[in-house]
Amino acid sequence: MNPAIEQRKLRLATTSLAGCFGCHMSLLxxxxxxxxxxxxxxxxxxxxxxxxxxGPCDIGLIEGAVCNAENVHVLREFRQQCKVLIAxxxxxxxxxxxxxxxxxxxxxxxxxxYLTGPGIVCGQIPNDPELPLPLNQVHPVHEIVRIDYFIPGxxxxxxxxxxxxxxxxxxxxxxxxxxxxxxx
Amino acid sequence: MDRDPRWLPEMVVADECFDAISVAELLRxxxxxxxxxxxxxxxxxxxxxxxxxxxxxxxxxxIAEALDLPRARVEGVAGFYSFLHLAPVGRYRVLFSDNxxxxxxxxxxxxxxxxxxxxxxRGKLSxxxxxxxxxxxxxxxxxxxxxxxxxxxxxxxxSAERIDRIGELIRAQVAMADWPREWFHVADNIxxxxxxxxxxxxxxxxxxxxxxRGRERLLGEMKLSNLRGRGGAGFxxxxxxxxxxxxxxxxxxxxxxxxxxxxxGEPGTFKDRVLLAxxxxxxxxGMSVAGFAIGAAKGLLYLRGExxxxxxxxxxxxxxxxxxxxxxxxxxxxxxxxxxxxxxLGAGAYVCGEETALLESLEGRRGVPRIRPPYPVQExxxxxxxxxxxxxxxxxxxxIAVRGGAWFAGLGTKQSTGxxxxxxxxxxxxxxxxxxPFGVSVDQVLGDCGAGxxxxxxxxxxxxxxxxxxxxxxxxxxxxxxxxxxxxVFGAHRDMFEVARNFAHFFAHESCGFCxxxxxxxTLVANCMDKIANGSGSQSDIGEIFRIHRxxxxxxHCGLGQAACNPLFDTLSKFRxxxxxxxxxxxxxxxxDLDQALSVARRMTGRxxxxxxxxxxAGVQRGEP
Numbered sequence: 001m002n003p004a005i006e007q008r009k010l011r012l013a014t015t016s017l018a019g020c021f022g023c024h025m026s027l028l029x030x031x032x033x034x035x036x037x038x039x040x041x042x043x044x045x046x047x048x049x050x051x052x053x054x055g056p057c058d059i060g061l062i063e064g065a066v067c068n069a070e071n072v073h074v075l076r077e078f079r080q081q082c083k084v085l086i087a088x089x090x091x092x093x094x095x096x097x098x099x100x101x102x103x104x105x106x107x108x109x110x111x112x113x114y115l116t117g118p119g120i121v122c123g124q125i126p127n128d129p130e131l132p133l134p135l136n137q138v139h140p141v142h143e144i145v146r147i148d149y150f151i152p153g154x155x156x157x158x159x160x161x162x163x164x165x166x167x168x169x170x171x172x173x174x175x176x177x178x179x180x181x182x183x184x
Numbered sequence: 185m186d187r188d189p190r191w192l193p194e195m196v197v198a199d200e201c202f203d204a205i206s207v208a209e210l211l212r213x214x215x216x217x218x219x220x221x222x223x224x225x226x227x228x229x230x231x232x233x234x235x236x237x238x239x240x241x242x243x244x245x246x247i248a249e250a251l252d253l254p255r256a257r258v259e260g261v262a263g264f265y266s267f268l269h270l271a272p273v274g275r276y277r278v279l280f281s282d283n284x285x286x287x288x289x290x291x292x293x294x295x296x297x298x299x300x301x302x303x304x305x306r307g308k309l310s311x312x313x314x315x316x317x318x319x320x321x322x323x324x325x326x327x328x329x330x331x332x333x334x335x336x337x338x339x340x341x342x343s344a345e346r347i348d349r350i351g352e353l354i355r356a357q358v359a360m361a362d363w364p365r366e367w368f369h370v371a372d373n374i375x376x377x378x379x380x381x382x383x384x385x386x387x388x389x390x391x392x393x394x395x396x397r398g399r400e401r402l403l404g405e406m407k408l409s410n411l412r413g414r415g416g417a418g419f420x421x422x423x424x425x426x427x428x429x430x431x432x433x434x435x436x437x438x439x440x441x442x443x444x445x446x447x448x449g450e451p452g453t454f455k456d457r458v459l460l461a462x463x464x465x466x467x468x469x470g471m472s473v474a475g476f477a478i479g480a481a482k483g484l485l486y487l488r489g490e491x492x493x494x495x496x497x498x499x500x501x502x503x504x505x506x507x508x509x510x511x512x513x514x515x516x517x518x519x520x521x522x523x524x525x526x527x528x529l530g531a532g533a534y535v536c537g538e539e540t541a542l543l544e545s546l547e548g549r550r551g552v553p554r555i556r557p558p559y560p561v562q563e564x565x566x567x568x569x570x571x572x573x574x575x576x577x578x579x580x581x582x583x584i585a586v587r588g589g590a591w592f593a594g595l596g597t598k599q600s601t602g603x604x605x606x607x608x609x610x611x612x613x614x615x616x617x618x619x620x621p622f623g624v625s626v627d628q629v630l631g632d633c634g635a636g637x638x639x640x641x642x643x644x645x646x647x648x649x650x651x652x653x654x655x656x657x658x659x660x661x662x663x664x665x666x667x668x669x670x671x672x673v674f675g676a677h678r679d680m681f682e683v684a685r686n687f688a689h690f691f692a693h694e695s696c697g698f699c700x701x702x703x704x705x706x707t708l709v710a711n712c713m714d715k716i717a718n719g720s721g722s723q724s725d726i727g728e729i730f731r732i733h734r735x736x737x738x739x740x741h742c743g744l745g746q747a748a749c750n751p752l753f754d755t756l757s758k759f760r761x762x763x764x765x766x767x768x769x770x771x772x773x774x775x776x777d778l779d780q781a782l783s784v785a786r787r788m789t790g791r792x793x794x795x796x797x798x799x800x801x802a803g804v805q806r807g808e809p
Contacts, residue, residue: 107784133789135781139774145772146722
């Protein structure tokens, strides 16, 4: 292998779309192995750096489902910038908890919450252009952009994330066997 | 099963029309006729449905009680088969055959025409409860399509005029017995005869010949013939018979069975239909010969539900054979051999063509394939040694009993002895059944059936092989291109992508649902194909199809899942431009219109600013046109 590729630190970006940051907490659960990880990568956009826009990266980790217009923009930016894009956790992989709203009609939801619900007087559906509009349905990330790898779990354990990332960094196709692979 | 909540009120009302006691009373003759045998559950459900129109919940409860079965088991079986209905389907149940050959002859347009004329939506019961219109998997009429089933009766050679007449008769509620008889005519269309279709024989000739030879010599002739199964897998028939006989004789009770697999569900195949319609005596002779060889007392013929219209003639034939001493106690005067044949009807499930799923169905359960081993020859029907043979295999066995193994081995090729029936349909001048010695080239077959400008032949149905023009010199034989009989020809003007898409939906519909790779995988593949068809496809969707193909091949429980992506794999290898010209020139695109996904929020907030759209900006960023 070209030594320049071998030695360069890989750039990693992470984000949470419609998620609970539980997968990010799980990433922190790799504990002291974080030092090993930081020896080999540098962070781009991530809740850990507070960088607002993703630059050119080797790896992108996406937590959470796609529920509004902003999620779509962020996800597209990640796809554009990251060589490898990974869906992490139940929401990113399948829609998860946010997708529970998919059997409800969005219009009726907004109406009930902001206009006709108990105790509401002179209600109004928020319409400030600053606010991202919600999508009719919540989607898993692979329905919006191409995704290269999936790490299921709610959340995946720190061990699973570590195994996955170290496989990736070492140039092996990531593989989660028993007992790391689970969907709950 | 329909879980659409909009159906629920109607279902409840309809179910409440039946009170438990009167339903139990109504169904008593049916369950009594079947000796309250849980193994005959599928037959009982079929007959109950014939009386009641569908299977209301009180009927399931009554049957469960009469058979002393858990209620869930009865509902599980009723929910498995396409032709059993848990919700009302109307007095006229119209099912259009949805094989690719029917589509090539215009079945989709004809179904739309009927729906429009009768003001009914596909898949829904009409408001007056008179009828429902839907599709069903191949009905085995590819040589005389488009075809449809009305209440289980098959109508062939549909045309726009005929569809209009059918619509009028249904609206006037004319009984089906008074519909023009010629509509129900099913032609044999035998185009090329060889040793089987040209044979001169009489009922019982093969059985008598087998008895004269005696069991050992009969098995010797079978071995000499090197006959291999005609259902597709090509297992040596003699080995199967010998194993079953040995397994049966090892056991004190010694009971064993012969099963004739007449669940001819592979789309594009119809040669067994012709054998059952015009060569039934040869089929029954073959079953008797097999029964004699292994020492079985009972034969079971599993007839696919789509061929239920053949049943009366088959039963009449069996009665005649009993009368003539070819069935019953002392067959052919043999004091120690009693043998009888029973016909079981399926109810619309392709997977039951798999022999262990067929055995499950015969025992009155959901048609879910068993884990092998044990193989049916060791533990088959009711756990006893069972020989399961294809209709055509048994006919060949009957011929061998008469004319000997050496004669048979002299036909065909070294590893594929004898002849093969091909069901030829599609873009050919003379569709029908052709019998050839094994080893015939695809080119010769295409010439004989008048396939002018063929670009592809699907051999052995969707689970078989798709051959392109450069492969037409290949030969039909187990050594080269094995086949269960289907031979569907596609002219140069056909779109091979649409052919593969039809097959993908077929497998998604017919997956039995038992194993996750197949249940989920076949639907993912169908969705991928729809996405490409709708113009939202990309190279990554093609990559996804290949990935699922590998997964299904490795992880599926039975051959259905393993073969489900074959037609896609073949057409992607040989007709890739048919896929690629549909792709958007993108790395990836969503299957749906992303901007439309904000429509509700736009309406509710009254916003129309640039941020309320995924406008040009986002598209340009991603290099869209």
